Amino acid sequence: MSATHKPDQYLMERGGRWYYQRFIPARFQHVDSRKRIRTALRTKSVDIARLRRDALAEADDAYWLALSIEAAENGGVSDATLEAEEHRYEAAQARVMAYGFKYKPAEDLAKEARADKRVERLLERIEELERQTGASGRPPLADTEALLGGVEKPEKPLADVTSAFELYVSEIAFDEQKKKSPKQRRNWEKTKRTSINYFIDVIDDVPLNEITREMALAYRSWWIERMIPGDGDTKPASPNTANRHIGNMRSLYDAYFTHIGSEERLNPFRKMFFKDDQETKVPPFLDDWVRDKILVPGMFDDLNDDLRLMIYVLIETGARISEICNLMPEQIRLDSNTPHIEIRAIDRELKTVTSKREIPLVGVALEAMRHAPNGFPHYRDRGELVSANLMKAFRHRDLFPTTDHVIYSFRHAFEDRMLEAGIDFGMRCYLMGHKNPRPDYGSKGSLEFRQELLMKIAHPYPMELVKPASAIVVSA
Incomplete structure (x- = not known):
């Protein structure tokens, strides 16, 4: 906005009405042949007059800046010319608002929904132009552009x-x-x-x-x-x-x-989506398969301790691999009256907000965590490595019933086992870390209550299955 040193600079009062009057600055007289500008502000209020004066002063400053460089030769649009055109667009908006109209590009003026309104509004703007016509017989270019929407909003190249x-x-x-x-x-x-x-x-x-x-x-x-x-x-x-x-x-x-403040811009990638009709559901492990093929003493003795123990924890918690391998010591509550693990965010992000939960340790999972009270530091934040190693170990031992089975099948089996045991939907959602569409009421029952529910589905396992670490042959 043009700086005004006095409150009423460029203002003139005649018959109780205010006018904007300004002489063309000497440095712009080579591009603007007028000696002075006089514009009726159409108000008796000095406060309104000052606001409209400020808008017109800003418009004129920007317009003169544009005129002063328009004659310059450019191999393209220079930064200086672009800046001037941006000022000219803003000035057009300011000028037309000072006259009591809202700026619209010419094509928008021509797109008024009703023909009678379109003509009426165009006539109003033309009448205002006629009132601004000086001795030359034509209105100033800046006013014409502003009132008839002749200034296109410039668009400079943005980031690639x-x-x-x-x-x-x-x-x-x-x-x-x-x-x-x-x-x-x-x-x-x-x-x-x-x-x-x-x-x-x-x-x-x-x-x-x-x-x-x-x-x-x-x-x-x-x-x-x-x-x-x-x-x-x-x-x-x-x-x-x-x-x-x-x-x-x-x-x-x-x-x-x-x-950058242009959120109304139409996205060229809008509504681009392919339908996926492929069946991608992961099958669960059946109970007999887990008991007869996986919970077998010696089956994983050549795996390192961490991988072997994580298999057993996955079976009886239904947790994600990333949740187990990132357990911190303070999340493993073996000293509780109801031993459990706390799935929560510590220096990392959980998959979903509803992933935060407390899962009682039962069966082989409890025995496994007793051998890993500090968690699995070697695999912390390395879930992909755990998954890859376990996939390799299971394929090598023919422990996948079909080619569609994966380690995640333990999680799907955990859901099925809870369903078959009659555990209600809300509790299943909580223990799986899934979102429950119902309102979230209550604390999901005590840990003791959850423990009793999970004990119903715990797999029996041989006592010698989870051997002391010293008795395990660790692969290199």
């Missing part, structure tokens, strides 16, 4: 995809990362960076505001080609994979423009 993503990781998505462990943050960034790199490879590292719907559709077509089975051995991409990577681009676009 790579730069926008770096800003997203370092600043915009802070809330998404603040509770993650270092390993979780790396994995989170790796997945999203893969999505960004796919787009750059297929389309280009273009400024985000230059991504068009056509580019987004071309990227979608590329994923369609990858989902079509080919003649070779390459496995086609799944709809879920395509959705994840397109969704990460959609999220980046939304987050970036929200961050």
Whole structure:
């Protein structure tokens, strides 16, 4: 806004009405041939007059700045010219508001829903222009542009995809990362960076505001080609994979423009989603299989202590691998009247808010945790390694009934066992760490009550199954 040194600078009163009057500054007289500006502010209130004076002064300052560089030759749009055009757009808005109208681009003025209203509003603006017409017989250019919407909102190139993503990781998505462990943050960034790199490879590292719907559709077509089975051995991409990577681009676009204050911008990746009809449900282990094949003395003696003990804990808690391998000593409550583990966030993020829970230790899980009172430090924040090693160990021993079974099948079996034992839905949700659609009332019963429920489903196991660590042959 133009600085005014006196409260009534550029103001003039005539017959109780206020006017904006200003002489053209000497430094701009080479681009504006007028000697002075006089504009009726259409008010008797000095306070309103001052507000409108400020708006017009700002508009004129910006307009003169634009005029002073418009004649300059540019190989493109220079930063100076772009800055001037931005000021001109803002000035047009300020000027037209001072006249009592709301600024609208010309195409919006022509899109009024009702024809009679469209004509009426255009006439109002034209009449105002006629009142501003001076001796030259034509109104000032700035007024014409402002009232008839002749100034397009300039758009300068913004960050390219790579730069926008770096800003997203370092600043915009802070809330998404603040509770993650270092390993979780790396994995989170790796997945999203893969999505960004796919787009750059297929389309280009273009400024985000230059991504068009056509580019987004071309990227979608590329994923369609990858989902079509080919003649070779390459496995086609799944709809879920395509959705994840397109969704990460959609999220980046939304987050970036929200961050810079342009959240109303239409996302070129909007409503792009592939239906996935593939059956991906993980089958559970059956009770007989667990008892006859897995809870067998000597079956895992060549595994190291941590992996062997974690198998037994997974069976009787239904917990996720990441929840077990990241247990801290203070979360393992063997000294409690009801021994249990506390699943909660310590220096890392849980999968969901509802994952926080207390699970009583029963059966072979209790015996296993007695041999690991400090948890599993070697595998802390290394859930993927635990999963890979256990998958390898089970395949080597033919412990998967089908090719669809995985270590996570223990968790699915735990859910089924609770269901068959008549444990109610709310308690099952709690012990699994799932969201319960019902209102969250009560404390889910005492630990003793939960222990009694889980004792109903605990597998019998041979006493010699969980041997002292000194008796186990540890693999290298």
